[in-house]
Amino acid sequence: MKSMRTFLRQVGLLAGKDLKVFARDRGALLFAFVFPFVFVVMFSMVMVWNSEPEHMVVYVATEEEDGGLSRHIIDAMVSGSGEGLDIRETDPDKARASLVKEEIGGYLLFPREFSDDVISGEQGAIVVYFDPDAATTRAALMSIAQTVIAELEAYRITYEAVAELAATSAPTGTGGPAGVPGTAAVSIVYEEVGKIDPPRPVDFLVPSYLTMFVFFSLAMTAETLVAEKEDFTLERLVSGTATRSSLVAGKLTSSFVRGLIQAAVFWVAGLLIFNVRMGHYAWTVVLVSVLLALAASGVGVFLATVAKTRRSAGAMAVLISLSFAAFGGSWWPLFIMPVWLQNLARITPHAWANSAFNKLMLFGASPASVVPEITALAVFAVAFFGLAVWRFKVN
Amino acid sequence: MPETDFVLVQDLRKAFNGHMAVDGVSFNIEKGEIFGLLGPNGAGKTTTIRMMATTLPITGGDVIIGGHSVHRNPAEVRHLIGVCPQELALYLELSALDNLVFFGRMEGLSKAEALEAAMRNLELVGLADRAKHRVAKFSGGMKRRVNLAIALMNKPELLFLDEPTVGVDPQSRNHIFDTIEGLRDQGTTILYTTHYMEEADRLCRRIAVMDAGRVIALDTPRNLKSRLGDPDKVTLEDIFLDLTGRRLRDAG
Numbered sequence: 001m002k003s004m005r006t007f008l009r010q011v012g013l014l015a016g017k018d019l020k021v022f023a024r025d026r027g028a029l030l031f032a033f034v035f036p037f038v039f040v041v042m043f044s045m046v047m048v049w050n051s052e053p054e055h056m057v058v059y060v061a062t063e064e065e066d067g068g069l070s071r072h073i074i075d076a077m078v079s080g081s082g083e084g085l086d087i088r089e090t091d092p093d094k095a096r097a098s099l100v101k102e103e104i105g106g107y108l109l110f111p112r113e114f115s116d117d118v119i120s121g122e123q124g125a126i127v128v129y130f131d132p133d134a135a136t137t138r139a140a141l142m143s144i145a146q147t148v149i150a151e152l153e154a155y156r157i158t159y160e161a162v163a164e165l166a167a168t169s170a171p172t173g174t175g176g177p178a179g180v181p182g183t184a185a186v187s188i189v190y191e192e193v194g195k196i197d198p199p200r201p202v203d204f205l206v207p208s209y210l211t212m213f214v215f216f217s218l219a220m221t222a223e224t225l226v227a228e229k230e231d232f233t234l235e236r237l238v239s240g241t242a243t244r245s246s247l248v249a250g251k252l253t254s255s256f257v258r259g260l261i262q263a264a265v266f267w268v269a270g271l272l273i274f275n276v277r278m279g280h281y282a283w284t285v286v287l288v289s290v291l292l293a294l295a296a297s298g299v300g301v302f303l304a305t306v307a308k309t310r311r312s313a314g315a316m317a318v319l320i321s322l323s324f325a326a327f328g329g330s331w332w333p334l335f336i337m338p339v340w341l342q343n344l345a346r347i348t349p350h351a352w353a354n355s356a357f358n359k360l361m362l363f364g365a366s367p368a369s370v371v372p373e374i375t376a377l378a379v380f381a382v383a384f385f386g387l388a389v390w391r392f393k394v395n
Numbered sequence: 396m397p398e399t400d401f402v403l404v405q406d407l408r409k410a411f412n413g414h415m416a417v418d419g420v421s422f423n424i425e426k427g428e429i430f431g432l433l434g435p436n437g438a439g440k441t442t443t444i445r446m447m448a449t450t451l452p453i454t455g456g457d458v459i460i461g462g463h464s465v466h467r468n469p470a471e472v473r474h475l476i477g478v479c480p481q482e483l484a485l486y487l488e489l490s491a492l493d494n495l496v497f498f499g500r501m502e503g504l505s506k507a508e509a510l511e512a513a514m515r516n517l518e519l520v521g522l523a524d525r526a527k528h529r530v531a532k533f534s535g536g537m538k539r540r541v542n543l544a545i546a547l548m549n550k551p552e553l554l555f556l557d558e559p560t561v562g563v564d565p566q567s568r569n570h571i572f573d574t575i576e577g578l579r580d581q582g583t584t585i586l587y588t589t590h591y592m593e594e595a596d597r598l599c600r601r602i603a604v605m606d607a608g609r610v611i612a613l614d615t616p617r618n619l620k621s622r623l624g625d626p627d628k629v630t631l632e633d634i635f636l637d638l639t640g641r642r643l644r645d646a647g
Contacts, residue, residue, distance in 0.1 A: 010501060017486070017497050024488045024529075232484040239448045239478040240502050240549070241470070 007246050014242075014250025015257060018224070022258060028217070032262050036213040037269060040205045058140055059107035061092040062114070069118055070110030073148060099129055105137030106130030108145055118152055139335035143363035150369040203277055204333055206270040207357035210289065211350050212321070212330035214259050214266075214296055219317035221255040221300030226313040248392040251304075252297050252385065259293030279360040284367045284374075288356045291377035295349045298384025305391035329354035352376040401426040401461060401584045402447075402553060408455035409442050409608075416442045418608035419456070424553075429575065429585040431599030431616075433592075435639050439608040440588045441481065444555050447586070448478045460553055477551030479543050481558040481588075487531040491522055491541050494530060499548035509548070516544040519577070521570050536567025543571060553584045560594060572598065592631035602631075606639045 022028055060077060062070040077087045090098075095107040109127040117125070126145040130138040228234040237247060267289070270276035278285045300317070307313035325331060328350025334342055335358065345351035356373035359365035402424035409417040417439040424430040432440050445451035447458050449469040458465040461475045486494055495513035496506070504512060517523045520540035525533070530541055543559055556575065560568045575598060579585060589595055595602055596616045604612040604619075612619060612634075619634050620626035 006503070013497065013500050017489075020493065021486055021488045232480050232482040233486060235445075235450050236478060236480060236484040236498070236545070237501060239450045239473065239476070240498065241473050242501055 006241075007243070007249070010242055010246035011249045011253055014247065015254035018251070018254030019257060021224075022254075032213065032217045032258075033265050036209045036266070037273075039209050040202065040274065043201070043205050056137065056140060057086045057088060057104075058137070058144065059088055059090045059095055059098075059104055060110075061090050061095045061107055062110040063092055063112040064110055064114055068110075069115035073110070077144075096129070099131060102131060104131075106141050108141055139333065139358070140363055142335065143359050143365055143369075146359070147363075147365050147369045150371070151366070153368075200277075202270070202274040203361045204358065206266060206274055206276045207285075207361060208330040208333075208354055210263060210266040210270075211292060211328070211353045211357070212325040214262050214289075214293055215299070215324065215350060216317070216321040217262060218255050218259050218293065218296035218300045219303060219321045220314065221251065221297065222303035222307055222313040222317050223310050225251055225301060225304035226307050226310040230310055244392065245389075248301065248389055251301050252388065255297035255300050256293055259296055260290065263289040263293055277361060279362075279364055281360060281367050284370060285357065285360050287374065288353055288360075288370070288377065291374060291381055292349060292353045294381035295377055295384060298381055298386075298388050299349075301388035301392065302384050305388060305393070324348040324350045327351070329358075333358065346376070349377060349380045352380070399425045401428075402430075402586070403459040404443075404447070404456075405458070406456035407443065407446060407453065407458060409439075409446060409451065410454045415608050417446070417454075420605070420608070420610050421456075422603050422610060422613055424584055424586060426584055427579060427582045428601065429579050429587055429599050431595040431602035432586060432588045432605060433590075433595055433602055433635060434605035438605040438639075440605055441557060442608075443605070444478075444557055444586065444588065448476055448555055449473055450478075474549070475552045476555065477546035477549060477553070478555045479546035479557065479559050481561065483538050483542050485530050485538060485541055485545070487529070489530060490527045491517060491530055491533070491544075492526040494541060495545055495548055498545045502549040504548070512548055512550075513544075516547045517541075519547070519574055520544045534564075534567075536563035539563050539567060540571065540574075543574065547578070551583065553586065554578065556585060556587045558589055559587075560589065560591065568594075592635055596631045604635065604638050612638055 060074050062068065062074060064070045074089050078089055090107065092109060095104070095109070098104045099106065106129055109129060111125060111127060114126070126148060128138070128141045128145050130141060225234075234247065238244075267276075267278070267286070271278070299320070303316050303320070304313055307316055327345050328334070328348035329337070329345060330350055334345060334351060334354050337345065342351070352373045356370040356377075359370055359373075400423045404420055404422050407417055407420040408415060420439070420443055422430075432443065434440050442451065446453050447460070447465060449465055449472055453466050457467075460472050463471040463475070465472050486497070489497070492510075492513055495516060496509045499509035499512050500506065514523060514526065517526050520543055522537060522540055522544070525537070530538060533541065539559060539561075543556070546554060546556075559575075560571055563571070572594070575585060575587070587595070587599060599616065601613065601615050602619060603610045616631055617626045620629040620631060623629045623634055623637060
């Protein structure tokens with residue numbers, strides 16, 4: 001108990017010291033809190049002149065006969081669409097012809113076997129046809145399709161759990177909850193594809209630069225940690241009562257807290273100055289920011305365990321941060337990149353964070369549809385924390 | 396181990412990639428003694444100090460400090476020692492007071508205790524009036540004094556001073572000497588390394604000369620000097636060069 005108290009005390013002192021050093025470094029403060037907004041302002045001006053029209057029309061079609069599940073989903077989508085996003089139903093052949101003639105940017109197609117697949121528990125599919133040049137339309141279609149699938153999947157899991165519960169608790173001879181699927185599934189989907197505001201540059205730029213700069217400044221933790229080795233402050237601490245575990249935990253804590261402060265400043269400034277819309281689920285946006293800060297803290301300390309000198313630590317942090325930012329959708333939207341590159345970009349925390357921010361903020365997605373992104377960021381955080389702790393040496 | 400001995404170094408060894416940087420070093424330091432460890436660059440002085448201060452694992456042998464083995468009980472040893480490294484191990488962005496309070500609190504002092512100890516030690520090294528100034532703005536000599544003050548935060552019984560006067564002006568050096576002598580008078584045991592022979596002559600009761608990882612001579616300054624003739628005429632530098640040779644040593 002005493003050793004745990006000592007550990008926590010030392011972690012707090014180390015983190016507090018690091019934050020104090022950070023607060024007195026004007027250059028670092030400028031880089032963390034002012035510089036990113038210069039980028040946001042600059043690029044939002046550029047993107048305003050190049051953005052697509054604010055009123056977006058999305059086409060959906062189904063190959064199913066009347067009465068299928070897709071019929072209910074489309075009805076709900078069409079009646080739920082409103083200002084900004086207009087969802088219209090069309091015939092599959094007509095949609096394809098319009099796309100070929102470049103009259104529309106893309107459309108969603110529910111295949112003939114959609115209902116059978118979903119109800120029988122098979123992997124159901126929604127097909128997205130798009131013109132590669134219509135980036136925003138494609139992103140909206142992908143987001144809507146992912147939302148529908150995520151909600152159906154969530155519903156299927158719930159349904160199976162209820163069915164299992166009913167089967168185990170019901171008296172012998174009674175049936176399960178037959179007939180539950182159809183209408184309930186549609187009502188959930190309807191909620192998710194409700195009002196989606198047309199995308200604005202700042203709704204992309206603020207979160208994407210948050211991703212880039214939070215990761216960047218936390219990766220630079222590597223340089224400060226190697227500097228402590230080179231300046232012998234780390235050795236001085238070790239010759240006292242500080243332990244290896246308190247040192248690494250202190251560094252991770254200070255880095256994480258710095259990331260949280262930076263993210264908070266981003267969102268507050270984004271809301272107050274840029275009128276950013278955080279989507280229908282702001283808490284999910286905050287959760288993604290927290291997980292990003294955790295993952296980036298782990299990366300920073302891990303880099304320090306790999307680098308030999310502060311110069312190499314700094315160079316590695318810059319190189320990784322910039323390449324991940326470009327590759328992971330912080331410089332341009334992930335959804336305008338070719339699909340294979342989008343998939344490859346998933347090796348970066350940036351891609352997962354940006355994908356979650358884009359879904360939540362640009363396309364009004366629900367928390368359920370960003371579960372993969374949240375899970376991936378959590379895995380990054382745990383993996384890099386683990387690597388950092390494992391590799392951290394003080395001698 | 397005689398009762399007066401506070402430190403006992405026994406056949407201490409350290410190998411780096413098969414090379415013996417410290418090769419069977421043995422000596423004792425009495426309670427309240429200033430003990431000098433001299434030697435050319437690469438002799439193994441700093442490696443010896445790092446092993447004694449528990450920051451470098453020991454390859455062989457042992458060090459007993461205040462009855463505790465560095466090898467078996469490093470945590471107990473750390474409560475007894477203070478280290479003033481050769482390098483300026485300071486946070487330059489913080490004030491002198493913040494540096495001292497931080498390291499003091501890491502040693503387990505409460506905030507009030509750390510503040511009191513910090514002001515007392517800054518007074519001791521003549522920097523009380525600059526307590527709240529950023530260390531980055533200090534001269535080399537002032538930084539050296541802060542470096543020393545930090546090592547005193549836990550009131551150590553054994554103080555390691557690894558070249559504490561490198562690159563400082565005569566005024567700062569004299570202030571550091573006065574501080575060291577004051578600490579000795581209060582009963583602090585001190586292990587002192589330096590390349591300045593006149594410092595060792597003035598401060599140390601006994602001196603061990605190291606070369607190539609071994610102790611090649613150990614005695615009082617006067618007895619060492621008398622090996623070459625009249626101790627009032629021979630300097631410690633003469634005996635040092637006689638023992639270690641005149642060839643250049645460029646190793647770190």
